[in-house]
Amino acid sequence: MAADPGARILREGRIVIVGASLAGLRAAETLRAEGFAGELTLIGDEPYEPYDRPPLSKSVLLGMASPIHTELPHRREIAARWRLGVPAAGLDLAAGRVRLADGDEVEYDRLLIATGVRARPWPNEEEARLDGVCVLRTRDDAADLYRRLKAGPGRVFVIGGGFAGSEIASACRGMGLPVTVAERAGAPLVGALGGVVAAVAADLQLENGVDLRTHVTVTGLEGDAAGRVRAVHLSDESTVEADVVVVSLGSLRNTEWLTGSGLGAGPRGIACDAGCRAFDVRGIVTDDVFVAGDVARSPHPLFGYQFLSLEHWGNAVAQAETAAHNMVCASADRRPHLWMPAFWSSMFGVSIKSVGVPPMGDQVMVTQGSLAERRFVAVYGHQGRIVAAVSFDNTRWLEFYARQIERGAPFPVEFPTMDRRPEGRRPVPAAFPDPSLPTHGATVTLTGYSPADRQLVFHPARP
Amino acid sequence: MTEASLVSRITDFASRADPYPLYEELRRTPVLHEGGDGPYVISSYYDIKALFHDPRISSDTITLAAAGRDPLDEQEETGGLPLSFLRTDPPQHDRLRRIANSGFGPPHRPRRIDGLRGVMAETVTGLIDGFGDARRIDLVDRFAHPFPVTVICRLLGVPREDEPEFRTWVDPLVASLDPGTRQSADDAFLKSLHQSRTALGAYLAGLAEQRTAQPQDDLLSDLVRRDGPDGSMAMMEVLSTAVLLLIAGHETTVNLITNGMLTLLRHPDVLERLRREPELSVNLVEELLRYEPPVQIVSQRTCIADVEVRGVTIPKGSRIWLMVAAGNRDPERFKDPERFDPDREDIQHLGFGSGIHSCFGAPMARLETQIALTELARRMENPRLVEDPPPYRPNAVLRGPRHLEVAFDGLR
Numbered sequence: 001m002a003a004d005p006g007a008r009i010l011r012e013g014r015i016v017i018v019g020a021s022l023a024g025l026r027a028a029e030t031l032r033a034e035g036f037a038g039e040l041t042l043i044g045d046e047p048y049e050p051y052d053r054p055p056l057s058k059s060v061l062l063g064m065a066s067p068i069h070t071e072l073p074h075r076r077e078i079a080a081r082w083r084l085g086v087p088a089a090g091l092d093l094a095a096g097r098v099r100l101a102d103g104d105e106v107e108y109d110r111l112l113i114a115t116g117v118r119a120r121p122w123p124n125e126e127e128a129r130l131d132g133v134c135v136l137r138t139r140d141d142a143a144d145l146y147r148r149l150k151a152g153p154g155r156v157f158v159i160g161g162g163f164a165g166s167e168i169a170s171a172c173r174g175m176g177l178p179v180t181v182a183e184r185a186g187a188p189l190v191g192a193l194g195g196v197v198a199a200v201a202a203d204l205q206l207e208n209g210v211d212l213r214t215h216v217t218v219t220g221l222e223g224d225a226a227g228r229v230r231a232v233h234l235s236d237e238s239t240v241e242a243d244v245v246v247v248s249l250g251s252l253r254n255t256e257w258l259t260g261s262g263l264g265a266g267p268r269g270i271a272c273d274a275g276c277r278a279f280d281v282r283g284i285v286t287d288d289v290f291v292a293g294d295v296a297r298s299p300h301p302l303f304g305y306q307f308l309s310l311e312h313w314g315n316a317v318a319q320a321e322t323a324a325h326n327m328v329c330a331s332a333d334r335r336p337h338l339w340m341p342a343f344w345s346s347m348f349g350v351s352i353k354s355v356g357v358p359p360m361g362d363q364v365m366v367t368q369g370s371l372a373e374r375r376f377v378a379v380y381g382h383q384g385r386i387v388a389a390v391s392f393d394n395t396r397w398l399e400f401y402a403r404q405i406e407r408g409a410p411f412p413v414e415f416p417t418m419d420r421r422p423e424g425r426r427p428v429p430a431a432f433p434d435p436s437l438p439t440h441g442a443t444v445t446l447t448g449y450s451p452a453d454r455q456l457v458f459h460p461a462r463p
Numbered sequence: 464m465t466e467a468s469l470v471s472r473i474t475d476f477a478s479r480a481d482p483y484p485l486y487e488e489l490r491r492t493p494v495l496h497e498g499g500d501g502p503y504v505i506s507s508y509y510d511i512k513a514l515f516h517d518p519r520i521s522s523d524t525i526t527l528a529a530a531g532r533d534p535l536d537e538q539e540e541t542g543g544l545p546l547s548f549l550r551t552d553p554p555q556h557d558r559l560r561r562i563a564n565s566g567f568g569p570p571h572r573p574r575r576i577d578g579l580r581g582v583m584a585e586t587v588t589g590l591i592d593g594f595g596d597a598r599r600i601d602l603v604d605r606f607a608h609p610f611p612v613t614v615i616c617r618l619l620g621v622p623r624e625d626e627p628e629f630r631t632w633v634d635p636l637v638a639s640l641d642p643g644t645r646q647s648a649d650d651a652f653l654k655s656l657h658q659s660r661t662a663l664g665a666y667l668a669g670l671a672e673q674r675t676a677q678p679q680d681d682l683l684s685d686l687v688r689r690d691g692p693d694g695s696m697a698m699m700e701v702l703s704t705a706v707l708l709l710i711a712g713h714e715t716t717v718n719l720i721t722n723g724m725l726t727l728l729r730h731p732d733v734l735e736r737l738r739r740e741p742e743l744s745v746n747l748v749e750e751l752l753r754y755e756p757p758v759q760i761v762s763q764r765t766c767i768a769d770v771e772v773r774g775v776t777i778p779k780g781s782r783i784w785l786m787v788a789a790g791n792r793d794p795e796r797f798k799d800p801e802r803f804d805p806d807r808e809d810i811q812h813l814g815f816g817s818g819i820h821s822c823f824g825a826p827m828a829r830l831e832t833q834i835a836l837t838e839l840a841r842r843m844e845n846p847r848l849v850e851d852p853p854p855y856r857p858n859a860v861l862r863g864p865r866h867l868e869v870a871f872d873g874l875r
């Protein structure tokens with residue numbers, strides 16, 4: 001039998017990881033843990049060692065943690081060559097070469113792309129340059145925003161009521177600062193959690209003294225003579241004076257450096273197969289280019305094989321580990337990335353957690369607790385199956401719902417649970433602004449526990 | 464005569480010193496039901512973990528009573544107090560536990576437990592100094608038993624001068640938890656038990672009233688505060704919470720420390736390492752909670768719906784036993800599970816349970832045991848077991864030695 005290339009790569013290959021954040025670091029560690037003895041290079045555009053981002057919008061803004069001390073703990077020695085502070089600028093697929101912005105080139109036998117996302121900037125460049133207009137993605141952003149909040153601005157204006165925007169608003173209230181949140185939809189978090197649960201988030205903001213403006217967009221930012229932002233103009237023709245404006249309009253995927261490379265990369269990320277191998281523009285899967293983390297789009301068997309982009313901390317870790325394994329193992333030993341989507345947030349003293357894919361749900365029911373008390377578990381259903389669950393201050397139950405999603409358990413939830421209230425007996429429309437279209441196909445059940453022995457069991461769809 | 468059932472062999476006192484071979488046998492039938500209204504016994508790690516997080520599994524005493532008699536005959540000494548959060552379901556459970564936690568840990572009292580470090584170290588030092596010139600001691604009576612009560616007194620806010628009297632009420636209550644003591648209890652014991660309970664209740668009520676008027680930096684003051692989002696506990700709830708912390712935090716900690724020293728004496732190389740590397744104590748206690756958990760069986764559970772586990776349907780209303788000590792040595796989860804190995808990576812045990820009822824006092828028990836074992840290892844010269852196995856208490860749930868005779872050459 002011919003030797004599998006995996007064995008040679010493992011022994012003496014050259015591996016390059018572009019992106020030195022959570023996914024990049026965890027992949028590097030996994031490679032070494034798998035016995036990779038070759039040359040490892042990590043390329044990162046920021047001049048810092050990999051650091052953790054979730055604290056940047058929470059404890060860092062409250063001054064409880066320093067933005068320069070959120071480095072990620074290393075699980076093991078990775079003996080890598082670090083190229084920090086230099087972004088990758090191009091990729092030559094045929095030659096197996098990454099070009100850096102400083103003109104350097106690094107050759108690889110296996111490449112992992114984990115370039116992640118960046119904050120979407122304010123579209124009007126002139127307004128975006130005003131002093132006091134910020135974004136929050138990096139630790140430099142966090143240090144800058146913290147400094148501005150600490151200075152005690154008259155008002156902070158947050159554009160966008162997603163998770164990041166809501167967390168920033170929460171930090172502002174925690175520091176006693178007046179804050180306005182503008183959200184184009186009817187409530188904060190509505191895109192991620194749907195209207196029913198988002199109404200609770202809206203109440204939470206109002207009760208905590210946030211000046212919440214919904215169904216509005218920001219039409220312009222106004223500066224003073226010194227170039228400092230002083231006011232925000234809204235589509236309802238109102239004006240709000242503010243000294244700090246945080247643009248929290250989601251993210252852009254860092255794929256521009258791959259333009260023209262022949263890889264299937266674009267504004268929606270880089271498409272890859274369940275084994276984390278990138279597709280090229282022809283839709284043919286590559287053998288030596290892998291993707292992990294926020295920049296990846298991969299098909300998920302539990303959710304109709306839709307390509308999911310998951311900007312989740314846990315996904316970055318799990319996908320990096322799977323990608324790294326698959327980069328150096330024999331082809332027969334490759335594993336699929338079958339991570340259960342999950343994320344958490346905390347705002348206004350409430351801990352929010354989600355498993356599955358809430359926006360896939362067209363109906364929702366509260367199976368434990370109550371929306372009015374803001375302590376509950378809401379379960380989302382789609383085509384007779386549970387596809388997601390979201391908890392407010394009820395985190396410990398979500399593991400159960402994750403298993404229900406894996407098993408393709410039926411929706412509506414018929415069985416009794418502790419603390420089931422009358423309001424939770426019947427499903428209601430989940431009220432997402434743009435409901436997902438139904439898909440038809442086989443249902444898939446995940447079985448097994450350790451990543452090594454997860455198997456897919458196919459149950460043909462009933463006619 | 465047919466062979467005795469596996470459940471009765473596990474609860475049989477003869478297997479107390481080493482139930483682990485029976486747990487291994489048990490895991491061959493991960494969902495065991497030996498008929499009638501007997502419990503459904505769950506013994507694999509992942510199944511136990513899943514059921515701890517299952518909202519169809521109730522811990523409510525009233526639901527439980529409907530499930531019929533429990534062969535373990537565990538009984539909670541409520542003494543007329545309302546049910547503690549250990550024995551209730553959400554939402555009552557959540558409210559009580561939240562209020563209790565507001566006086567115990569983050570976010571409201573992040574330094575409460577760490578603040579007890581000094582008391583713990585001082586108490587441990589005093590108890591070890593108290594061994595004096597002895598060259599052989601019973602570690603249970605001389606060390607593991609007295610230690611946790613002092614810590615709980617400081618936590619609650621019982622003044623030092625009241626502690627000796629406080630102990631005279633607590634000791635019979637703790638003793639009454641043991642099925643052996645209960646079976647042999649005579650009228651005199653029952654009378655003293657009743658008196659202790661009444662006296663303890665009256666004492667705590669008085670202390671709580673005092674703390675309502677003049678709050679101090681202690682847990683009791685936080686339990687009676689009235690400004691939290693959940694309001695305050697009713698006086699009877701304060702008392703039942705205080706008694707719960709006393710009882711649940713006592714015997715389990717005694718057993719954890721005693722099991723710990725027993726395990727170390729059986730692994731002298733690890734004992735020696737702990738003496739030289741006190742920082743080993745953190746992982747060591749975690750591995751101990753896996754290897755010899757002080758609560759072996761979580762038996763106070765019923766299901767309020769049919770629940771399927773590994774293809775077996777457990778009918779609604781059934782009693783369920785979660786065999787955490789068996790799950791902790793499940794080879795499906797742990798490599799080389801029968802080996803005590805503080806260097807083990809990824810120690811995630813069921814020793815403190817999981818889910819909403821996971822051990823409330825866990826951070827305190829961890830710190831107490833870390834300090835106790837580190838100091839015993841550091842100060843006792845050449846300690847060795849006098850008797851192996853030591854004599855055990857009858858209790859199959861809160862399993863631990865009744866005595867642990869340790870011989871040593873002196874104190875350092």
